[in-house]
Amino acid sequence: MDESHKMGFLGATSYVIGNIIGSGIFITPASILRNVDSIGLSLLIWVLCAVIAILGAICYIELGTSIREAGCDFAYICYVKWYSIAFAFMWVSVLMTYPATIAICAETFGQYLIEGLKQYYEIDDALVPTCQKLFAYSLLFLVTWMNFFELSKFAARFQILATIAKLFSCMLIIGTGFYFYFVKGWHGYLENPMQGSKYGTGNLILGFYGGLWAFSGWDVLNYSTGEIKHPKRNVPFALLTGISVVTAIYVAINVAYFVVLDVETVKQSDAVAAIFSRETLGDFANVVPFLIGILLIGSLNSNLFSGSRYMYAAARQGHLPACFSCVNTETESPRVAVLAQSVLALVISYIGDLDTLITYVMFGFWAQRIFSLVALLIIRHNHIPVHPDAVRVPLFCIYLFLAITVALVIIPIFYEFQSTALAIAICLFGFVLYYVFIHKAIFPRWLVALNKKVTLWCCILFDCLPDVKGGVQLLASDSSQALLSERLSSTRLSDDSFPDLHSDEKNIMRRNGSAAGLKMLISSVPSSLVDLISDVQ
Numbered sequence: 001m002d003e004s005h006k007m008g009f010l011g012a013t014s015y016v017i018g019n020i021i022g023s024g025i026f027i028t029p030a031s032i033l034r035n036v037d038s039i040g041l042s043l044l045i046w047v048l049c050a051v052i053a054i055l056g057a058i059c060y061i062e063l064g065t066s067i068r069e070a071g072c073d074f075a076y077i078c079y080v081k082w083y084s085i086a087f088a089f090m091w092v093s094v095l096m097t098y099p100a101t102i103a104i105c106a107e108t109f110g111q112y113l114i115e116g117l118k119q120y121y122e123i124d125d126a127l128v129p130t131c132q133k134l135f136a137y138s139l140l141f142l143v144t145w146m147n148f149f150e151l152s153k154f155a156a157r158f159q160i161l162a163t164i165a166k167l168f169s170c171m172l173i174i175g176t177g178f179y180f181y182f183v184k185g186w187h188g189y190l191e192n193p194m195q196g197s198k199y200g201t202g203n204l205i206l207g208f209y210g211g212l213w214a215f216s217g218w219d220v221l222n223y224s225t226g227e228i229k230h231p232k233r234n235v236p237f238a239l240l241t242g243i244s245v246v247t248a249i250y251v252a253i254n255v256a257y258f259v260v261l262d263v264e265t266v267k268q269s270d271a272v273a274a275i276f277s278r279e280t281l282g283d284f285a286n287v288v289p290f291l292i293g294i295l296l297i298g299s300l301n302s303n304l305f306s307g308s309r310y311m312y313a314a315a316r317q318g319h320l321p322a323c324f325s326c327v328n329t330e331t332e333s334p335r336v337a338v339l340a341q342s343v344l345a346l347v348i349s350y351i352g353d354l355d356t357l358i359t360y361v362m363f364g365f366w367a368q369r370i371f372s373l374v375a376l377l378i379i380r381h382n383h384i385p386v387h388p389d390a391v392r393v394p395l396f397c398i399y400l401f402l403a404i405t406v407a408l409v410i411i412p413i414f415y416e417f418q419s420t421a422l423a424i425a426i427c428l429f430g431f432v433l434y435y436v437f438i439h440k441a442i443f444p445r446w447l448v449a450l451n452k453k454v455t456l457w458c459c460i461l462f463d464c465l466p467d468v469k470g471g472v473q474l475l476a477s478d479s480s481q482a483l484l485s486e487r488l489s490s491t492r493l494s495d496d497s498f499p500d501l502h503s504d505e506k507n508i509m510r511r512n513g514s515a516a517g518l519k520m521l522i523s524s525v526p527s528s529l530v531d532l533i534s535d536v537q
Contacts, residue, residue, distance in 0.1 A: 009234045009241075016220060016242025020053075021166065021249065023299040024214030026292050027108050029254055030270045031210035031355050035203045037267075039258045040193030042207070043251055049211030050247035053218040055401045056369075057239045060219045062393045063376055065231070066386035073372045080375045080384070087438060088430030089368045090314055095426050098307030099344035100360040102140070105300035106345065107354055108270055109293055110136035115274030116289030137346065143301050144342040147308065148462075149331045162298030165291040170249060172288070173273060176280050177256020189258050196263070202415030205408060206355070209362040212408075214250065216365070218243060232391055270354050304341060311337040316467055319438075323455040326464040335462040352419065359412065359419040366408045367423065373402040 007015065032042045067079050077086040110132035117123065123131065180186045221228070221235055228234050257272055260279050266272050277288035312334035315324035326336045348357065376398060379386060413420050437443060443451075455466050 007228045007234075009229075009238055012221060012228050012234055012238035013242045013245075016218070016238055017245050018163075019217040019220040020215055020243070020246045021170070022214075022217070023105060023108070023296050024216065025170070025250055025253055026112075026273050026295070027104065027270060027354070028210035028214045028358065029257060029272050030266050030268075031358060032207045033263060034267050034355065035207040035210070036198050037203075037263065038194050038197035039190065039263060041197040041199075043193070043254055045204070045207045045211050046250050046254060047247060049208060049215050050243055050250075052208075052212065052401075052404055053215040054240060054243050055397060055404070057218040057221070057243065058236060058393050059373065059376070059398050059401045061221060061231075061235050061239070061391050062398075063372060064219075064221070066376070066379065066390040068387050073368045076372045076375050077368075080378050082371065082375070084431055084434045084439070085371055087319065087434040088427045089364075089371070090319060091430035091433070092364045092368070092423055092426050094307075094311050094314060094320065095344060096348065096423055097361055097364040098303065098310060099341055099348050100357045101303045102300060102307060102341060102345040103136075103349040104354060104357045104361070105296050105303060106136035106140045107132065107349060107357070109139050109296040109300065110134070111269070111271040112274055112289045112292050112296065115269070115271040115278075116286065116293070119278065119286050133349075136349070139297065139300065140342055140345060143297070143304055144338055146301070147304055147338045148328070148333055148335050162295050165294040165298075169273065169288065169291050169295065170253060172281075173256050173276060174249070174252045177259045177276075178252075180280060181255075181259045186259050189260075189262050190255070201411055205411045206359065206416065208408060209358055209412075210355075212366075213358050213362055215243070215246070235391065304338065304345075307341040308334055308337040311341060312467075318468065321451050321454065322466050322468050323451075323458040325467045326455065326458050326462060327467050328462065328464040333464075335464050336458045339462075351422070356419050359416055360422060363409065363412060363420045364423045366405050367427070369405050370402065370409060373398060373405060377402070 029042070032045055033039075036042050036045065063076050067076050074086050074090060077089070113135045114123065114128055114132055181190075218239070221239065228238075257266060257276055260276055261272070265275060269275055271289065271292075273292055274285075274289040277285035279285075281288065311320065311324050312327070314320045315322060315337065324337045324340060325334070327334050348360065351357075352360075377395075378384070380395065380398075413424075459465060
């Protein structure tokens with residue numbers, strides 16, 4: 001690529017800032033405070049989460065520039081031939097991580113909408129949880145229905161609206177909080193910031209989960225290192241600057257909250273911004289919950305888009321039943337995968353509260369990173385060939401981040417086993433499936449017949465056609481060909497096939513490219529259901 005078309009330092013920095021700041025800052029402050037019980041310790045956790053994000057981003061820059069395959073952690077783990085581990089974590093992502101992320105956005109939307117409506121209507125406290133669930137499920141149903149159809153006409157415009165809502169809400173909260181602190185002299189809640197702190201190991205780790213959820217997206221430059229001028233210089237500085245700016249915004253928002261609200265008030269509601277605005281903004285407070293609601297709709301839509309395309313890509317590769325690869329040829333929507341992710345989100349939302357859902361997501365997220373980092377160390381120590389332009393980082397950074405990642409995964413197993421057991425069970429089940437079915441690519445005849453019949457009915461019900469790469473044998477990358485040597489097409493997937501988990505804007509911006517790629521994929525599917533029916537018969 002011509003250097004004149006590459007991003008410089010400022011472009012890369014703005015990319016980092018825009019990708020990290022999302023719905024997390026309006027969801028997790030209460031979650032952190034419920035675990036550590038003090039203002040000072042919660043602010044310290046926000047700062048330390050920024051340090052962890054910077055350290056992780058630097059390590060992942062080496063991974064991304066060394067292994068230039070789509071799939072992020074999946075590709076990194078496959079690169080050292082740990083195919084069973086990659087397959088198992090793919091199951092965790094499809095069955096738990098993505099659906100739980102969708103559920104978090106939907107649940108929080110319900111809470112903010114209730115807080116907004118309370119300003120106009122009297123709502124019985126006993127009915128609040130039920131109303132929150134109903135609003136959450138209604139939104140999920142609406143967004144699922146929208147994702148059945150072509151969204152490219154509306155997605156970009158709506159994402160601009162969501163971005164404006166995000167930035168305006170952040171600046172409004174910070175400006176209001178600092179006005180009350182410096183002009184009104186409201187200092188009371190900040191006078192003893194460390195009072196009541198809980199320093200238990202489990203409390204701290206679960207507090208970090210909340211903060212790291214809000215910082216998710218720090219690996220964004222992994223997807224665009226080749227598009228940055230002088231990456232060895234600009235990438236680390238862009239990460240350091242971008243994450244520092246995000247940290248300043250996050251800490252300022254939390255300080256603004258605590259200027260106005262006491263610890264117990266913040267702990268009792270996940271819709272903290274709505275309560276804050278009601279206490280400080282008078283009639284204008286009516287707008288804030290709905291602004292954040294718009295942001296949450298954008299986040300939910302982006303995550304449903306990501307999760308369904310990830311599921312579609314896995315099915316297309318032969319990792320999941322073929323029905324999940326079914327695509328409507330007119331709208332280019334993988335409708336079965338969209339519905340499956342929504343149903344899984346509904347199921348997971350019944351398992352626990354918001355804190356539990358965040359634990360589900362972060363446990364699976366960080367467990368996979370352990371194996372990616374170990375893979376990087378093996379590549380370094382065994383001198384496995386990688387891309388010649390790879391950016392190298394000091395080894396102590398990798399070991400330090402690995403130690404932090406191990407602590408974030410191991411400690412919750414002992415303190416919150418019920419919340420982590422689901423991810424462990426899904427992962428172990430993935431191992432079993434891999435060695436029973438995938439390793440030798442042997443399927444019972446009844447399972448093959450069932451797969452075809454289910455796919456046929458999905459095609460009829462959802463007006464779509466299957467798009468599976470099996471049976472095509474081309475020159476492949478090592479990771480994709482060895483995972484399913486005789487069943488995968490070796491054409492490498494684009495970045496859109498493995499979307500970023502926590503990007504509210506990046507996935508929407510890539511949507512047009514994904515649609516173009518999907519048109520090419522559609523050309524390989526049967527021209528009508530007649531072909532599929534004859535296969536079943």
